[in-house]
Amino acid sequence: MKRFARFTAAAVLAGLCLTAGAAPFLITAEAQQTVTPAASLSFRNVAALALNADGSRLLVADSATNAASIYDTSEIDSPELLQLITLDGTPLAATWINQDDSEFALIIVDADDAILLQVLALGSPREGWIPYAIYDMAGDTEHITAGVDGHWAAAYGAGGSVLMEIISGSELNSSVVSDQEVAAAALTETMLLAAGSDSDLIAIGTTVDGPAIGEVATLSLEDSVITLAAGRDDLAAAITDAPALVLFQPSTQEIISTLPLRSSTSGLVFMPFASGDNFAIFQPGARSISFVPAVGDAAITAVSIRTTNPVQQAAGAGSILVTTNGQRADIYGVE
Numbered sequence: 001m002k003r004f005a006r007f008t009a010a011a012v013l014a015g016l017c018l019t020a021g022a023a024p025f026l027i028t029a030e031a032q033q034t035v036t037p038a039a040s041l042s043f044r045n046v047a048a049l050a051l052n053a054d055g056s057r058l059l060v061a062d063s064a065t066n067a068a069s070i071y072d073t074s075e076i077d078s079p080e081l082l083q084l085i086t087l088d089g090t091p092l093a094a095t096w097i098n099q100d101d102s103e104f105a106l107i108i109v110d111a112d113d114a115i116l117l118q119v120l121a122l123g124s125p126r127e128g129w130i131p132y133a134i135y136d137m138a139g140d141t142e143h144i145t146a147g148v149d150g151h152w153a154a155a156y157g158a159g160g161s162v163l164m165e166i167i168s169g170s171e172l173n174s175s176v177v178s179d180q181e182v183a184a185a186a187l188t189e190t191m192l193l194a195a196g197s198d199s200d201l202i203a204i205g206t207t208v209d210g211p212a213i214g215e216v217a218t219l220s221l222e223d224s225v226i227t228l229a230a231g232r233d234d235l236a237a238a239i240t241d242a243p244a245l246v247l248f249q250p251s252t253q254e255i256i257s258t259l260p261l262r263s264s265t266s267g268l269v270f271m272p273f274a275s276g277d278n279f280a281i282f283q284p285g286a287r288s289i290s291f292v293p294a295v296g297d298a299a300i301t302a303v304s305i306r307t308t309n310p311v312q313q314a315a316g317a318g319s320i321l322v323t324t325n326g327q328r329a330d331i332y333g334v335e
Contacts, residue, residue, distance in 0.1 A: 034287075034306040037330035038077040043069075046313065046324040048094035052103050053272065055318025057082075059105045059120070060329050061091035068094075068107060068120060070129045076320050076333045083129035088118055092142045097166055099150040104132065104169040108144050108155060115141055117155065121169040132169045138162055138176050147187035148232055148272065152207050154192055156182040161194060165211035177205070177213050184238075186230035186270075191250045193236055195225035202228070202238065204250045219253040221246060229270045229279055231294040237279045239268050245281060245292060247300065257300045259292065270294065271316030273334050280321075282311045289314060289323065 044064035051058055051073075058071040058079065066087050072080040089109035096105050104121035114136055121132035139159020146153040146166075153164040153172075160179040164172050183197040192205045192213060200221045205213035223240035230236040230250070238246045243261040245268075248254060267282035267289075277294035281302065289311055290304040309325040316322070321332040 034308065035332060036308060038333050039079055039331045041069075041071070041079065041329040041331070043324075043327060043329065046326050046329060047091040048107065049313050049315040049322055049324055049329065050094040050096040050105055051315045051317040051320070051322065052096050053098040053317055054274075055316075055320040057096075057103075058315075058320075058322060058329075058331075059094055059096065059107075060324075061087070061094050061107055063090050063092075066090055066109075068105070070105075070120070073320055073322075073331065076331050079331060085120060085129060085131060088131070088134060089116055093144045095144050095146040095153065097146055097150045097153065097169075098148075099166070099168075102169060103150075106144060106146070106153060108137070108142060110142070115139070115155075117144075117164075119169050135172070135174070139179070143185070145185050145187055145230075147189050147230070148270075149189045151189070152187045152192070152211070154185050154187055156185045156194065161185060161192075163192060163207065163211045163213065165207075165209060173211055175211050184225055184228040186228040186236060188230045188234060188236060188250055189232075191230075193228050193230060193250060195228060195238075198224050200224050200240070204253065217253055219248060219250075219255075221255075226266050227268045229268045231270045231277050231279065232272070233296070235294055235296055237268060237270075237292075237294075239265055239281065245279070245300075245302075247279075247292075247296070249296065256296050259300050259302060267311070267314065269314055269316070271314075271321070272318075273316060274318050275335060278316070280314055280316060282314060284312045285310050287311065289321075 047063035048061040061068045070083045089111035092108045094107045107118045117135040119133040123130040141155035142157040155162045161182045164174045184195045186193045202219040205216045208214045223242040245259040247256040265283045269280045278291040282289040290302040311323045314323045
């Protein structure tokens with residue numbers, strides 16, 4: 001049987017409890033341990049990772065082959081390739097939409113003369129995962145984010161931002177909500193958060209069916225915003241160039257807690273693990289990733305693990321964590 005590592009994602013003060021085979025380890029913020037992936041997948045140039053809500057499906061988009069691979073990751077030490085899908089352009093970013101009765105993936109692709117949104121969904125049992133729909137996007141919107149409930153998504157970038165109301169895999173309504181550069185964005189269940197380049201202001205707009213942005217408020221931080229992420233229960237996080245992690249409540253524009261970081265960091269991902277929601281923090285290219293509980297508590301503590309390979313991107317959900325250095329996707333088990 002293949003030996004692999006599992007770590008506890010609930011970031012408590014005692015640290016992360018890690019086991020490799022039968023050998024236990026205790027990980028704390030002061031003493032990092034290196035964890036070994038349960039499985040690794042090889043690619044030419046990973047452009048995007050996405051996981052479904054329970055972590056049983058993994059999407060990896062490769063910009064060297066213009067293709068997306070979908071894996072069954074129910075068994076983390078033996079991921080099974082379900083489908084290899086040729087895309088209509090070079091993939092730039094991806095997210096997974098989880099709704100009550102369906103799930104599908106959204107991929108931003110560069111088709112040379114246009115930026116497109118490609119939808120991959122499950123067809124008939126014989127078809128498997130298929131290209132389900134495709135939409136033209138406005139301007140340079142090379143990033144994408146989605147709310148946890150799967151009702152809202154937003155594409156953003158140098159050309160502004162586009163808000164999307166997701167009805168189903170074959171039906172979405174979209175509206176350009178800004179034509180100014182958006183460097184960072186995230187979605188709660190009811191709000192779009194956005195920040196411009198080198199700005200300490202976060203614009204917080206209420207999402208309205210249509211779609212549209214209703215009432216807009218702003219939150220001013222002490223330093224420029226680098227990236228944003230949103231969790232559940234009216235909780236969001238920002239990384240600033242202080243550097244620091246700031247947890248805040250979008251509805252009230254209240255800062256809950258600020259955690260100083262040891263070094264400049266630009267990777268921030270919300271990870272809804274089965275054992276508890278976390279914000280994951282990493283500096284692309286470094287061999288480490290830290291976890292902060294996604295709870296509205298002023299006393300927050302980050303705990304870290306060291307990864308086998310450098311982390312360029314990461315995704316986590318259910319009972320798995322996936323990281324990539326661009327050529328490998330490493331899969332870790334989470335308890």
